[in-house]
Amino acid sequence: MHALIQGVILGILTGGVYALMASGQTLIFGIMKVINLAQGAMVILGAYLAYQLFTSFGIDPFLAIPITTVVMFWLGVAVQVVFLRPLRSEDRSELSLLITFAVALLLEGIMSVTWNTTHRSINTSYANGSWTVLGYQITLVRLWAFVLSLGALGLLFLLLNRTKFGRAVRATVQNPDSARLLGVEAQRVSALGFGLGAATAAAAGSVYGLLYPFNSGSHYDLISRLLSIVVLGGIGSVGGAMIAAVIVSTSSAIVASTVSPAWSEMTFFVILILVLLIRPQGLFGTVGRGSI
Amino acid sequence: MKSLVRGPVFFGLLIVLPLFGLQHWVLNMLVFVLMFAVMSSAWNLVGGLAGYPSLGHAAFFGIGAYALGSLFKGQTVSSGYEPFLWLPVVGLIGALIGWPIAVISMRTRADVFAIVTITFLFVVQTLAFNLHGITGGAQGLALPIPPFPAATFEQPYYYVLVLLLSVAMGLTFGAARSKVGLALSAVRADEDKARGIGVPTTGVKVLAFSVSVGLTAMVGGVWAYYQSFIYPQFAVDPLITIAIVLMTFLGGRATLWGPILGAGILETGQQYLAYELGGSQFYLIAYAMIFLLIMLFLPRGILPTLVERLRRRRSSAAPAPAPRMETAA
Amino acid sequence: MSAILTVDGLTKTFGGVRAVDSCTLAVQEGSITGLIGPNGSGKTTVFNIITGYLRADAGAVRFAGRDVTGHDTGRLYRHGLSRTFQQARVFPPLTVLENLVAAGGYSWWQLFRRRITPADRTRAERLLDEFGLAAMADVPAAELSYGQRKLLEFAAVLMSEPRLVLLDEPTAGVNGVMVDTMERHVRARNAAGITFLIVEHDMTFVMRLCDPIVVLDAGRPIFSGPPAEVQSNDLVLDAYLGS
Numbered sequence: 001m002h003a004l005i006q007g008v009i010l011g012i013l014t015g016g017v018y019a020l021m022a023s024g025q026t027l028i029f030g031i032m033k034v035i036n037l038a039q040g041a042m043v044i045l046g047a048y049l050a051y052q053l054f055t056s057f058g059i060d061p062f063l064a065i066p067i068t069t070v071v072m073f074w075l076g077v078a079v080q081v082v083f084l085r086p087l088r089s090e091d092r093s094e095l096s097l098l099i100t101f102a103v104a105l106l107l108e109g110i111m112s113v114t115w116n117t118t119h120r121s122i123n124t125s126y127a128n129g130s131w132t133v134l135g136y137q138i139t140l141v142r143l144w145a146f147v148l149s150l151g152a153l154g155l156l157f158l159l160l161n162r163t164k165f166g167r168a169v170r171a172t173v174q175n176p177d178s179a180r181l182l183g184v185e186a187q188r189v190s191a192l193g194f195g196l197g198a199a200t201a202a203a204a205g206s207v208y209g210l211l212y213p214f215n216s217g218s219h220y221d222l223i224s225r226l227l228s229i230v231v232l233g234g235i236g237s238v239g240g241a242m243i244a245a246v247i248v249s250t251s252s253a254i255v256a257s258t259v260s261p262a263w264s265e266m267t268f269f270v271i272l273i274l275v276l277l278i279r280p281q282g283l284f285g286t287v288g289r290g291s292i
Numbered sequence: 293m294k295s296l297v298r299g300p301v302f303f304g305l306l307i308v309l310p311l312f313g314l315q316h317w318v319l320n321m322l323v324f325v326l327m328f329a330v331m332s333s334a335w336n337l338v339g340g341l342a343g344y345p346s347l348g349h350a351a352f353f354g355i356g357a358y359a360l361g362s363l364f365k366g367q368t369v370s371s372g373y374e375p376f377l378w379l380p381v382v383g384l385i386g387a388l389i390g391w392p393i394a395v396i397s398m399r400t401r402a403d404v405f406a407i408v409t410i411t412f413l414f415v416v417q418t419l420a421f422n423l424h425g426i427t428g429g430a431q432g433l434a435l436p437i438p439p440f441p442a443a444t445f446e447q448p449y450y451y452v453l454v455l456l457l458s459v460a461m462g463l464t465f466g467a468a469r470s471k472v473g474l475a476l477s478a479v480r481a482d483e484d485k486a487r488g489i490g491v492p493t494t495g496v497k498v499l500a501f502s503v504s505v506g507l508t509a510m511v512g513g514v515w516a517y518y519q520s521f522i523y524p525q526f527a528v529d530p531l532i533t534i535a536i537v538l539m540t541f542l543g544g545r546a547t548l549w550g551p552i553l554g555a556g557i558l559e560t561g562q563q564y565l566a567y568e569l570g571g572s573q574f575y576l577i578a579y580a581m582i583f584l585l586i587m588l589f590l591p592r593g594i595l596p597t598l599v600e601r602l603r604r605r606r607s608s609a610a611p612a613p614a615p616r617m618e619t620a621a
Numbered sequence: 622m623s624a625i626l627t628v629d630g631l632t633k634t635f636g637g638v639r640a641v642d643s644c645t646l647a648v649q650e651g652s653i654t655g656l657i658g659p660n661g662s663g664k665t666t667v668f669n670i671i672t673g674y675l676r677a678d679a680g681a682v683r684f685a686g687r688d689v690t691g692h693d694t695g696r697l698y699r700h701g702l703s704r705t706f707q708q709a710r711v712f713p714p715l716t717v718l719e720n721l722v723a724a725g726g727y728s729w730w731q732l733f734r735r736r737i738t739p740a741d742r743t744r745a746e747r748l749l750d751e752f753g754l755a756a757m758a759d760v761p762a763a764e765l766s767y768g769q770r771k772l773l774e775f776a777a778v779l780m781s782e783p784r785l786v787l788l789d790e791p792t793a794g795v796n797g798v799m800v801d802t803m804e805r806h807v808r809a810r811n812a813a814g815i816t817f818l819i820v821e822h823d824m825t826f827v828m829r830l831c832d833p834i835v836v837l838d839a840g841r842p843i844f845s846g847p848p849a850e851v852q853s854n855d856l857v858l859d860a861y862l863g864s
Contacts, residue, residue, distance in 0.1 A: 035403050035406070035407070037347075037406075037410065083584055083587070083588065086588055087587075087591075093402070093403075094343060094345065094402065095587055095591065097345060097347075097402070097403065097406045098345055098537060098541075098583070098587070099584065099587050101347060101410075101534070102534065102580045102583040102584050102587070103580070103584070105530070105534055105576055105579070105580040106576075106577060106580035106581060106584065108576060109574070109575075109576030109577035109580060110577060112576070113574070113577065220410075220413075220414045220417070220530065221414060223410070224410065224411040224414040224415075227407040227410070227411060228407075228411065230407075231404065231407060235403070235404075262422055265418055265422075266415065266418075268411075269411055269412075269415045272407075272408065272411060273396060273408075276396050276397065276399075276400075276404065276408070277396060280399060280400050280404070281400075468736075469735065469736055470732065470733055470734060470735060470736055471727060471731060471732045471733070471734055471735070471736055472732050472733065473736060474715075474719060474722065474723055474736050474737075475723070475732065477712065477714060477715055477719075477723075478712050478715065478723045480714075481712040481713060481714050481715065482710055482711075482712055484674075484694075485706075485710045485711075485712070486712075486723070487693070487694055487695050488672075488673075488674075488694040488695060488698060488704070489695075489698055489703075489723065489724040489726075489777065489778065489781070490695045490698040490699050490724070490726045490781065491695070491723060492729065492732070493695075495729065495732075496732070
C-alpha cells in the first residue's frame, strides 16, 4: 500500500512535467495540424542548454529558463519557417510527420556531436534533497518541477486567453478559414505557435535535466511517452493532454514501485494500445480531420 | 514494353556482377546496397503505395535479426545454407507481429499510425536491450559461422538478397497491376472517400504493412547471419528507418525503381564515406540534412521529377492539344 | 409509394449548438426530394449523419426497411445508399476510368485480379458514354475541370447500382450548361428507378426538379410539400428572411 501511494505521489509530480511538454505538442497540433515529432528532441536540447549554463556559468537551471526559452522560441520559429512553411498544403499532412522526424534526428546528431553521448545530468546542490511527509518521500526537485510546470501552464493559459496573440491562436485552431477572413495571418500564427511549443520544451528541459540523466538519444523515449499521452488525452485537447500526462506518469510510477522498474518502461505503450483498441479518439478527442 | 525489358536486364547484370572478381570491399558494399534496396522497396509498399509512412520498420529489421539468431542459437551449420532456408519463417514471424500492429494503428489516420510505429520502434529497442534470454542484451548475440570460403564469402548473401529484391519488386509490380494497387492508390489519394465507396481500405493497408515488414524482417535475418554477431543498438537502429525512408523519397515514392535508385545512390555514398569518416553521429546529421533538403527541393523524388520533365518537353514539342471544352453531353 | 429512407428524432449537438434538433423526415421511394433551408439550418449535418460520416447523439435512420443508425459509410454504400460531395471528391491521380472502377465494389478475392478487367472496362465505359466523359477515359482526374469532376463523381457512385443517391449541392460552382446537364442526368436516373435526396441552395434548380421539398430551419423540418406550396408558405419565408 505504501508503495502504491508513493507511486501515485511520484506519478502526479512527474505528470506535471510531462503535462508541460505535452501542452506544447498539443498547441502545435492545434494550430498547424502537425504532430511535432521533434518535441522530445527539443526538450533534450533545452536540457543540454540548461546543463551547459549550469556547468559553465553556474546558473541554476530554474533561473536559466528565461534564457533557454527565448533561445528555443526562435529556434522553433526558424524550424517552422524554413522546413514547414514551404510545404504545399496537399503535402503538408503526409510530409510534416517525416520532416519533424528528420528535424528530431538532426537535433540528435548535432547534440551528440556537440556534447558526445555520455549521459549527463544537472547536479545542483538541492538535487538530492527531499522532504518526508506522513512517511512518504517527496523529492525537492520533483516538487519544484511540479510547481514550475503548473506556473508555466498557467502562463500559457493566460497567454492563450488574455492576449491578442492568444485570441488569434484560438481562432486559428477552431476555424482557420474564418480566422483568415478576420485578418489573422495564419502563417505568422503558425510560426509563433511553433516557437511557443519549442519554448515550453525548453522550460521542461531544464526540469528534465534535473530529474533524469539524459543524452542525445533520450528523445526517443521522451517522444514515445509524449505521443502516448497525446493520444490518450485526445489529439487536439490541451486539457486532455494534461490529464493524460498525469494518468500515464502515475501508472508508470505505480508499476515501477509495485511490479518492477523494467516493466514501467512499457506502461505507456500498453496504455497507447489500450486507448487505440477501446477509444481511439482518446479521452477528449476533437473530431478527426478528413471526412467531411 | 520497355518495363518488361528493364527487369530481366537489371537482374541479369546483378547476377553476373560478382563473377567479375570484384574486391571484397566492393562486394560488401553491394551487399549493403542490396539490403537497403530490398528494405526501401518493401517500405514503399506501405509508405509509398498506401501513403502511410511507417517510422518503425527498423524494429522489424531487428525482429528478423533476432529471430534468425534465436533459431540458430548455439547451433552449428553444415552447408551454411540452412539459415537461408529458414528465412521465410523469419519473414512470417515479422508479418505475424506486424499484422496486429497494423490492425490497431491503421484504423484511424496516418498520424496515429506514425505514432504507433515510432513508439513500437522504441519498445522493441528497449526489449532488445532487456530481454537477455532471447537477445543476449547489450552483450550481443552470436550466430553460427558459415563454412563459406573466404574468397567468395559475400556471394551467398549477395544472391539471397538479389532473390529477395526480385520478390520485393515483383510484389510491387504485381500490386500496381492488380486491384490491390487500385485500392491502395485510392487510399492514398483520399482515404475517407475511398472508404465511402466501399473500397476495403483497412484490409489492403494491413496487407501491405504485413508484407512490407515480413520482407524487412527477412533482410534483418540475412544481415544477422552476415555479421555473425549482432548488438541491439545496430539491430534496432532508428538510422535504418530514416535511411530507407530517405532512399524511397529520393528515388521516388510509389514507383517501382525509385527505391532501388535511392538505395543505390545513398548506400554507396554512405559506404564510401564510412571508409573516410566513420562515426555514426555524422551519418545522422547527414541523413537528416539530406532528407530535409529533398523534402524542400525535390519532394517527388528523382524518378517522378524526371518523368514529369520529359513529359513536359515532349508535349511542348508536339502541337498544342485542342482546348478542353465543357462536355455538353 | 413507401419511404425508402426515414429519419426519426435525429439530434446532434456541436459544442453548445444544437445543429440538428429532433429531426424527423421521410423520403419516398422513386422521388426526387429536395432538402433546403437557410444557412445553419442543419442540412449538411443531417446529410452527414444519414450517410455515415457523423454519429448522431440521438435518433434513428432507417433505409430500405433496415435500421442503419450508426453504420459506416462503406457499409451503407454496399447496401445501396450513395452520396456525392459538394467539392466533387474524386481521386486526382487515378484516371477517369480508374475512378469509376474503384467505385465498382468488389469482394476480397477479386482484389488479386487485374487492375482493370475487360468486364470493368465495359461497365465503366457505358457510364462514361452516358455522361459524355468517354474521351477522357484515360486522363488523370486531376486534369478535369470542376464541372467534369462533378459529373465523374456522380457517374462513379452509380457504379454500385444504388437505390438512393444523396447529392450534396450538385450545382454549386458550375455554369448554366452544366446545371442543365446535371438535371438531365438526375431525371434520367430517376426514371430508371433511383431515388434522390438533394441538398441545394439554387432555388430555381430545386423548384424545377424536386417534389417534394423539405425545408429545414434550426435543425428541424418546418415544412414539406410540393414546390408551388413552398414558395408561398409563411413559415418558410420567415425562416429565410428572418422575422
